[in-house]
Amino acid sequence: MRLGAPLLVLGVLVAGTTVVPAAARAAACATPADFDGDGVDDVAVGDPFGDDDKGAVQVVSGGKVVPVRVPGLATGDGFGWSVRLADVDGDPCADLVVGAPYADVGGEQDAGAVYVVYGGGTRAPVRLTAAQPQRSAHFGWSLAARGGLLAIGAPYEDDKQFTDAGALYVRKGEGELRRISQETVDVRGNSELGDQFGWSMAWGPKNALLVGVPYENDDGAGRQVEAGKINSGSAVFLDDVFAAKLTSLKLDSPTARSGDRYGYAVAYSEGSGYAISSPGAGSVQLLDPAKKIIRTVKQGGKDGFGFALAASADGRLAVGAPYGGGVRVVSWRDAAEDRRLAEAEGLFGWSVTFSGNKLFVGQPDARPAGQVAVAGRNAESLETVRPPKGAQFGVSVAG
Ligand SMILES: [Ca+2]
Ligand SMILES: [Ca+2]
Numbered sequence: 229m230r231l232g233a234p235l236l237v238l239g240v241l242v243a244g245t246t247v248v249p250a251a252a253r254a255a256a257c258a259t260p261a262d263f264d265g266d267g268v269d270d271v272a273v274g275d276p277f278g279d280d281d282k283g284a285v286q287v288v289s290g291g292k293v294v295p296v297r298v299p300g301l302a303t304g305d306g307f308g309w310s311v312r313l314a315d316v317d318g319d320p321c322a323d324l325v326v327g328a329p330y331a332d333v334g335g336e337q338d339a340g341a342v343y344v345v346y347g348g349g350t351r352a353p354v355r356l357t358a359a360q361p362q363r364s365a366h367f368g369w370s371l372a373a374r375g376g377l378l379a380i381g382a383p384y385e386d387d388k389q390f391t392d393a394g395a396l397y398v399r400k401g402e403g404e405l406r407r408i409s410q411e412t413v414d415v416r417g418n419s420e421l422g423d424q425f426g427w428s429m430a431w432g433p434k435n436a437l438l439v440g441v442p443y444e445n446d447d448g449a450g451r452q453v454e455a456g457k458i459n460s461g462s463a464v465f466l467d468d469v470f471a472a473k474l475t476s477l478k479l480d481s482p483t484a485r486s487g488d489r490y491g492y493a494v495a496y497s498e499g500s501g502y503a504i505s506s507p508g509a510g511s512v513q514l515l516d517p518a519k520k521i522i523r524t525v526k527q528g529g530k531d532g533f534g535f536a537l538a539a540s541a542d543g544r545l546a547v548g549a550p551y552g553g554g555v556r557v558v559s560w561r562d563a564a565e566d567r568r569l570a571e572a573e574g575l576f577g578w579s580v581t582f583s584g585n586k587l588f589v590g591q592p593d594a595r596p597a598g599q600v601a602v603a604g605r606n607a608e609s610l611e612t613v614r615p616p617k618g619a620q621f622g623v624s625v626a627g
């Protein structure tokens with residue numbers, strides 16, 4: 229199959245009706261990670277500066293690299309800055325959730341939008357925005373999705389008078405978005421200048437959500453600004469984001485050092501537990517499902533270790549260190565299983581995701597237009613996926 233062959237046919241919205249091509253109607257998605265209905269698990273790759281700077285997402289399916297189209301993108305939208313693969317609507321096909329955090333919404337510059345692109349080609353894409361779009365909130369900067377659960381980060385959203393304190397939005401199925409910030413009743417912590425609550429998120433068991441707040445300052449109780457340990461970071465566990473009365477737990481940076489950015493990336497693997505990174509310190513905490521810290525993996529802070537995290541279904545964690553530190557794969561259960569992929573060019577490890585037994589690693593700065601490296605579970609050599617056309621292919625990856 230030729231790279232870039234336009235095989236993916238999405239529903240096209242024409243004058244308010246969805247026109248479904250006959251070929252698309254026949255799509256029968258065979259696995260939970262099959263988006264295009266060819267029976268092969270897919271991985272989505274974001275290129276937010278691709279397609280003449282509107283942003284692009286390509287689906288890697290077997291040997292094919294196929295662009296995903298949505299109508300109405302504008303220059304500078306950053307479509308593909310974040311991406312997740314999940315079955316949002318409960319049909320047999322996986323769907324894509326794509327952030328466009330620089331999209332202008334209702335006249336508000338860079339408020340941000342998120343697209344749900346349904347797999348199988350039977351439904352038109354849906355665009356989600358905040359109920360009150362705010363200039364430079366960057367809604368869609370971060371995403372977490374599992375089945376019908378969707379969380380959307382807007383870490384640059386102002387909360388009350390606190391600039392860039394951050395907020396997140398959650399929904400179940402196709403219901404309304406619920407907004408949560410540190411000022412929401414019973415969420416631990418306070419909104420403060422530049423906290424960037426919602427920078428990272430991971431769904432835990434049931435409706436639990438782990439939220440990274442990497443630019444939080446460790447400054448004791450109460451609300452203080454520009455004091456204490458600047459950008460030491462924190463992480464907030466929300467037990468059930470749809471409960472009428474929220475309950476939560478806040479963990480502060482274990483190092484309490486300025487610039488460690490605890491919570492920069494977070495992950496969860498069912499049955500194994502949570503992971504929370506501190507790229508400034510170059511460390512990643514592994515916690516069990518009861519949120520007890522069981523292990524801290526360290527590599528030092530010079531190479532951005534913990535910049536990106538991805539959890540596999542079988543209890544492995546990939547840790548990206550894109551500034552020259554390669555990627556490490558560690559296990560919640562057994563330290564002897566640790567493995568390392570050597571450093572490679574182009575911000576190798578900027579993004580990571582598992583798909584079945586394979587690990588996909590973004591190299592968005594690789595020449596000429598970014599690439600993604602694919603590692604088999606035990607294979608020594610990496611395969612490389614490149615887009616037919618692009619700018620920084622691999623800024624985000626999702627399997
Ligand atoms: Ca597929
Ligand atoms: Ca679906």
Ligand SMILES: [Ca+2]
Nearest residue numbers: 330331332338
């Ligand atoms: Ca814009």
Ligand SMILES: [Ca+2]
Nearest residue numbers: 417418419420
């Ligand atoms: Ca705070």
